[in-house]
Amino acid sequence: MRTAVVVFPGTNCEHDVVHALRSLGGDAELVWHRETDLSDFDGVILPGGFAHGDYLRTGAIARFSPVMAEVRRVADEGAPVLGICNGFQVLCEAGMLPGALIANRDLAFICRFVEVEVTDTSTILTRNAELGQRIRIPLNSYEGNWVHPGSDARVALTYIDNPNGSQGSAAAVSNPEGNVVGVMPHPERASDELLGSSDGLVLLESFLQSLVPA
Amino acid sequence: MTITGQPVHRRLGMTDDEYESVLRILGRDPLPAELAMYSVMWSEHCSYKSSRAHLRRFPTEAPWVVVGPGENAGVVKLGDGWLAALRIESHNHPSFVEPYQGAATGVGGILRDVFTMGARPIALWDQIRFGPLDDPKNRYLFGGVVAGIAGYGNAVGVPTVGGEIEFAPTYSGNPLVNVMCLGILREEQLVLGTAGEPGNMAVLLGKATGRDGIGGASVLASASFDDESQEKRPSVQVGDPFEEKKLIEACLELFEAGLVAGIQDLGAAGLACAISEPAGRAGVGMDIDLDSVHVRESGMTAPELLMSESQERMMAFVHPGNVEAVLAVAEKWEIESAVVGQVKAGGTLSVRHAGEIVAELPAASLADDAPLYDRPLRRPDWLDELWATPDPSPIAPADALIRLLDDPGIGSSAWVHEQYDHMLFLNTLRGPGGDGSLLRIRGTTKGLAVSTDGNGGLCLLDPRRGAARLVFEAALNVAMTGGAPLAVVDNLNFGNPEKPEVMWQFRETIEGISEACEALGIPVVGGNVSFYNETDGVDIHPTPVVGLLGLADPIPAQLPALNRANAGMEIWEVGPEATGNLAGSALQRVVLGQLGGRPTAAQPEVAKPVIDLAASLAHQAPVLHDISSGGLAVAIAEICIASGVGAELWVEGDGRLFSEDPHRFIVVMEPGTVSLPVDLARRIGAVGGDRLSIAGAAIDLGLLTTTYRDAIPRRMRG
Numbered sequence: 001m002r003t004a005v006v007v008f009p010g011t012n013c014e015h016d017v018v019h020a021l022r023s024l025g026g027d028a029e030l031v032w033h034r035e036t037d038l039s040d041f042d043g044v045i046l047p048g049g050f051a052h053g054d055y056l057r058t059g060a061i062a063r064f065s066p067v068m069a070e071v072r073r074v075a076d077e078g079a080p081v082l083g084i085c086n087g088f089q090v091l092c093e094a095g096m097l098p099g100a101l102i103a104n105r106d107l108a109f110i111c112r113f114v115e116v117e118v119t120d121t122s123t124i125l126t127r128n129a130e131l132g133q134r135i136r137i138p139l140n141s142y143e144g145n146w147v148h149p150g151s152d153a154r155v156a157l158t159y160i161d162n163p164n165g166s167q168g169s170a171a172a173v174s175n176p177e178g179n180v181v182g183v184m185p186h187p188e189r190a191s192d193e194l195l196g197s198s199d200g201l202v203l204l205e206s207f208l209q210s211l212v213p214a
Numbered sequence: 215m216t217i218t219g220q221p222v223h224r225r226l227g228m229t230d231d232e233y234e235s236v237l238r239i240l241g242r243d244p245l246p247a248e249l250a251m252y253s254v255m256w257s258e259h260c261s262y263k264s265s266r267a268h269l270r271r272f273p274t275e276a277p278w279v280v281v282g283p284g285e286n287a288g289v290v291k292l293g294d295g296w297l298a299a300l301r302i303e304s305h306n307h308p309s310f311v312e313p314y315q316g317a318a319t320g321v322g323g324i325l326r327d328v329f330t331m332g333a334r335p336i337a338l339w340d341q342i343r344f345g346p347l348d349d350p351k352n353r354y355l356f357g358g359v360v361a362g363i364a365g366y367g368n369a370v371g372v373p374t375v376g377g378e379i380e381f382a383p384t385y386s387g388n389p390l391v392n393v394m395c396l397g398i399l400r401e402e403q404l405v406l407g408t409a410g411e412p413g414n415m416a417v418l419l420g421k422a423t424g425r426d427g428i429g430g431a432s433v434l435a436s437a438s439f440d441d442e443s444q445e446k447r448p449s450v451q452v453g454d455p456f457e458e459k460k461l462i463e464a465c466l467e468l469f470e471a472g473l474v475a476g477i478q479d480l481g482a483a484g485l486a487c488a489i490s491e492p493a494g495r496a497g498v499g500m501d502i503d504l505d506s507v508h509v510r511e512s513g514m515t516a517p518e519l520l521m522s523e524s525q526e527r528m529m530a531f532v533h534p535g536n537v538e539a540v541l542a543v544a545e546k547w548e549i550e551s552a553v554v555g556q557v558k559a560g561g562t563l564s565v566r567h568a569g570e571i572v573a574e575l576p577a578a579s580l581a582d583d584a585p586l587y588d589r590p591l592r593r594p595d596w597l598d599e600l601w602a603t604p605d606p607s608p609i610a611p612a613d614a615l616i617r618l619l620d621d622p623g624i625g626s627s628a629w630v631h632e633q634y635d636h637m638l639f640l641n642t643l644r645g646p647g648g649d650g651s652l653l654r655i656r657g658t659t660k661g662l663a664v665s666t667d668g669n670g671g672l673c674l675l676d677p678r679r680g681a682a683r684l685v686f687e688a689a690l691n692v693a694m695t696g697g698a699p700l701a702v703v704d705n706l707n708f709g710n711p712e713k714p715e716v717m718w719q720f721r722e723t724i725e726g727i728s729e730a731c732e733a734l735g736i737p738v739v740g741g742n743v744s745f746y747n748e749t750d751g752v753d754i755h756p757t758p759v760v761g762l763l764g765l766a767d768p769i770p771a772q773l774p775a776l777n778r779a780n781a782g783m784e785i786w787e788v789g790p791e792a793t794g795n796l797a798g799s800a801l802q803r804v805v806l807g808q809l810g811g812r813p814t815a816a817q818p819e820v821a822k823p824v825i826d827l828a829a830s831l832a833h834q835a836p837v838l839h840d841i842s843s844g845g846l847a848v849a850i851a852e853i854c855i856a857s858g859v860g861a862e863l864w865v866e867g868d869g870r871l872f873s874e875d876p877h878r879f880i881v882v883m884e885p886g887t888v889s890l891p892v893d894l895a896r897r898i899g900a901v902g903g904d905r906l907s908i909a910g911a912a913i914d915l916g917l918l919t920t921t922y923r924d925a926i927p928r929r930m931r932g
Contacts, residue, residue, distance in 0.1 A: 009547065010456050010460070053455070054456075112628075140368075
C-alpha cells in the first residue's frame with residue numbers, strides 16, 4: 001500500500017509528511033509534480049508549502065500541474081486524497097473540494113497550536129477518531145480562512161476557537177464521498193510528544209487505513 | 215549626490231589613496247568596469263577595511279572547527295559525521311529604507327551563505343531592534359520587518375525558531391535587523407567557495423540579472439559612468455522566496471550528486487565578488503563572458519552586470535564533464551542557468567562584454583590587496599560621567615515589575631513569532647519565547663542548542679564587559695536545554711568608524727567577546743560588521759549580537775520548561791549573589807528612564823561551573839530559567855505566567871530584584887528532588903496560590919498575564 005506525496009516547486013512539508021507516515025509504518029514516496037502516472041499508488045497526499053510560490057493565488061497554478069489529472073483520476077476511483085494546508089488550497093482551486101481559502105480574518109500569518117473537534121467520522125481523515133474528540137494541532141497559514149457560498153459541504157473538523165474566520169469554523173472539509181479531504185492544520189506536526197502533541201496521529205492513521213490496493 | 219567635476223573614483227566611494235593602489239596594481243589607468251569592481255570589493259561592507267585589523271584578535275581555532283571566519287559560513291563538527299554551518303548577517307540600512315524587502319532579502323542572503331557550504335538550512339533567528347512603538351514610524355518599520363521575515367522565511371520553507379526583539383530610542387533613526395541561519399550537513403557534503411582546477415566551467419544559476427541593488431555595497435549610486443543618473447538609480451533589491459526555494463533544492467541535489475567543485479553565492483558586490491573570491495581562494499584566474507549572463511533587462515553595461523545585486527543567484531564551478539548534468543538539474547527544478555566562463559591557470563581575471571575586454575586584473579587583488587585601516591581610537595570623554603550617574607530614587611517593586619512586563623521587548627513575543635513558521639521540519643523541540651532554542655537532528659541523540667543575545671544599553675556603559683557578558687549569557691541559555699557551548703558568531707552593529715570613540719567601542723567589544731570565548735574554550739567561526747549606523751551624526755549604542763551554538767548530546771528526555779511549575783515546588787537561585795548593580799539593566803532603561811553606572815564584570819572562573827551545572831540540571835529539573843532582562847523579578851513572573859500559578863519571593867530590594875548581574879539562573883523543583891551545591895545555590899521562594907508576592911506586595915496573576923501578553927498587541931493596535 002503506497003502513498004504518493006506530491007512535490008510542487010515551492011512545496012515544503014513533503015519530508016515531514018513522509019517522516020510521519022513512515023513512523024506509523026506507512027509506505028510513502030515523493031512524487032514530482034510533472035509525474036503523469038500514479039497507477040502504482042493507492043492514495044495521494046498534497047502536502048503544505050507554497051506551490052509555485054502561491055503566485056497569482058494559492059493553488060491557482062498548481063491545479064494546472066501535470067500530476068493533477070492523475071490526482072483527479074485516483075480520487076474518482078475512490079482512493080483517499082488528502083490535501084494539507086497548501087494542499088487543501090490546491091484541491092479547492094482544482095474544484096475537487098467545495099469552497100475557497102482566503103486571507104485570515106486578522107490579515108496575519110498564524111503559526112501556533114489550535115484545538116479542533118471531530119464533527120464527522122466517515123472521512124478518510126477522521127474514520128479512526130471519535131465524534132466530538134478534541135485534537136491539539138498546529139495551524140500554519142495566511143490563507144486559512146475557508147469560505148463557501150453553499151451549505152452542502154461536509155465539515156470533518158471544526159476549530160474550537162475559530163482563529164482565522166473560517167465559515168462554520170471549518171478546519172477540514174471533504175467531498176460528498178468522504179475520500180477527498182482538505183485539512184488546514186498540520187497533522188504531521190502533531191505526530192510526536194516531543195514536538196508538543198501526538199494528537200495528529202489519529203488523523204494520519206485514518207488516512208493509512210483508508211488505503212485499499214489499487 | 216553626484217558632484218560634477220569630481221573624479222569618478224570618488225563618486226564610487228574610493229579615496230585618492232585607494233585609487234593610487236589600483237593604479238599601482240594595474241600599472242595603468244583602470245577601465246570603468248575594473249574601477250567598479252575595485253570600488254565594491256574594497257568597500258567597507260565587502261573588505262572589512264576598518265575592522266579587519268581588530269577582528270584578528272578573535273580566537274578562531276578549536277579541534278572541532280572545520281571552516282573558520284572568511285568563508286561564506288563557519289562550520290563545526292558535531293560528531294558521528296555531522297557538521298553544522300552557522301552564519302549571521304545584518305540588513306540594517308535596507309530595512310530602514312524599505313522594511314519588508316530589506317528584511318526579506320536579508321533572510322534570502324543568509325540562507326544562500328549557508329547552503330553554499332553544502333548544508334541544508336534548518337533554522338533562522340532574527341534579532342531586531344527599533345525605536346519606541348509610540349512613534350507610528352517605528353510601528354511601520356517593526357510591522358514591515360516582521361512581515362518581510364515571515365513572508366520570505368515561511369515561503370522559502372525554513373523555520374524561524376527564535377531571535378530577539380528590543381525597543382530603545384537609540385534605534386529610532388536606525389533600526390537593526392540581524393538574521394542568523396543554521397544548517398546541517400554530512401561531512402562528505404561540505405563544499406567550499408573555490409573555483410577549483412583550471413578548466414572548470416563557471417555556471418551561473420538562478421534568477422536573471424537586472425539593475426536592482428547596483429552598488430548596494432558601496433556608494434556607487436548609479437550614473438557613475440555617464441550623466442543619465444536618474445534613469446539608472448539603483449532600485450531596492452526585491453526578494454523572491456519561490457526562486458530561492460527552487461535554488462536551494464537544486465543546489466542540494468547538485469551537492470548530493472557531487473557535481474560541483476565549488477560554489478559561491480551572489481550577494482554584496484554581485485558577480486564581481488562571485489568570480490574574484492573563488493578564483494583568489496583557489497589561486498587561479500578566469501575568463502568570463504558577460505554576454506552569456508541571463509538578464510531580464512536589455513542594455514545593461516559591463517559595470518552594471520558585474521555589480522548588480524539581483525537576488526537568488528549562485529555561481530557554481532563545474533568540471534567540464536559535469537556541465538550537462540548540472541544544467542539538467544537546473545532544468546528539473548525550473549531555475550535558469552548559463553555557462554558564463556571558464557577557470558584558467560595564472561590568476562588573471564579577464565572579463566569580456568560585447569566582444570571587448572572590459573576588465574583584466576589579478577583576481578586575488580580584489581580581495582587580498584584591499585586597504586587595511588588602523589583607524590584612531592579614543593575612550594569617550596563622557597564615559598566617566600555616565601559611570602558616576604547615581605540611580606534615581608527607587609519606585610515600588612510591584613509597579614516596576616508591571617512596567618517591565620509591559621515593555622514590548624520583555625513582554626510576550628507571540629505577536630511576532632506566531633507570524634513565523636517555527637515548526638517546519640519537525641525539529642523544533644524548543645521554539646521561540648524562551649531562553650534558547652533546541653533543534654533535534656532526527657535519527658540521532660543530538661540536539662542543537664542556540665541562543666542569540668545583544669544589549670545596546672549595557673554595551674554603551676562598558677562595551678568590553680557588556681560584550682563578554684553577552685557571550686556568557688548565551689552560553690548559559692544554551693545550557694538551559696542541556697547544551698555545551700561549541701562556537702560563536704557575532705554581528706557587530708556600530709556607528710561611524712571614522713569617529714575614534716566608535717572605534718574604541720568596537721575594539722573593546724572585540725576584546726570582551728574574545729576574553730569570554732577564551733574562558734569558555736570556544737572559537738569565533740564567523741561574523742559580520744555593520745558600521746555607519748548613525749543618523750544626523752548620532753551613533754547608535756554599540757550593539758554587538760552574539761549567536762552561540764551548543765550541542766546537547768543526548769537531548770534531555772524531558773526538557774525543562776517555563777510552564778512546568780506547580781504549587782508546592784521550591785524556587786532556588788543558582789550562581790553568585792547579585793551585587794545590586796543596576797547599570798545597563800532593563801529597570802534603568804524602561805522604568806528609571808536613564809542609563810548609568812558601570813556594569814558588573816563577568817567572572818570567567820564562575821561562569822564555567824555555573825554553565826556546566828545548568829546543563830546537567832537540564833536533565834533533572836522541571837523548570838530552569840536564565841536571569842537576564844528585568845532580573846529575578848521578571849524571571850519569576852515569566853514562570854508564573856507560563857505555568858498559570860502564583861509564587862512567593864523572599865528577596866527584597868531593587869538591587870536584588872532587578873539586577874541583571876551575570877551567571878545566574880532559577881531552578882524550580884519539587885522539594886528534595888534535585889541536589890544543588892550549597893556554595894552556589896540558595897532557596898528564594900515557593901510556588902503556589904494565584905498571586906505573585908514580592909517585596910510586601912501581592913500582584914494578581916491575571917494582571918501579570920494580560921500585561922505581559924498585551925505588551926506588543928496593544929501598541930500595534932495603534
